[in-house]
Amino acid sequence: MTAIARDMPGVWSMPLLTKPNLAPIPPTSPPLPDDPSFRHSGFFNLDLRQHLRLPDQPSRYWIIVSMGDYKTDLLSFELK
């Protein structure tokens, strides 16, 4: 997720979750799941101020959250 400040110059970005000890990516991709209806999902809930380590000064921000080819629209929020 990426927050772009509107009232000061700055951009803050952080993955939802980091796992430093993930196994190396295998040279060949795993096969696609057989079932075309395959879906997988999850939830996440964050304090943006804390997660992105946003500065302790008022500003409005745009935020975009992406996951590979998927992305949200640009949303707006303000920290007072």
Next chain:
Amino acid sequence: MVLILCVGIPPAQGKKRAEPAGSDSARAEKQMGMQFPNFKEVPMSPHPDQPGIKVVLGAASFKANEPAALYGAYIFDGAFYVKCRGEAATWIMVTAIARDIQVVSSMAVLTKPNLAPIAPTPPPLPDPSFRQGGFFNLDLRQHLQLPDQPSRYWLIVSMGDYKTDILSFELK
């Protein structure tokens, strides 16, 4: 790898006044290979017709070792002039979000580490008709220090309350 960047490396050149579009020097630059970054108007420069920021990608897809050219132009009003203390280029943030690898990279078009502290009282607003602008031309690969591996990216460029649409490009 995920890059988390808030502050950039100062480019070598400062802001420079625009040269006329299609000038001999601009044409020569295009023919001879442009040096990035630069802050000149060039034949590929967009032209905002009101306060805001516009960018044009040199291509949708860039070959390996080819500069990933971004041509930009901006115009701002008196309110933003006061907000950015006349240093608009230091407020222009270029952000690339990778689609095929886990990378987000962001950098100001220009950084000036020794800007004077913000005055306790803001200067008075200039005339309502006040407008000022400039140009910037970057190699995205170099400027954002994008990794040397193929990926598609989304790109957004912002300057205070002004922002571009979300664009797409690919590095082969």
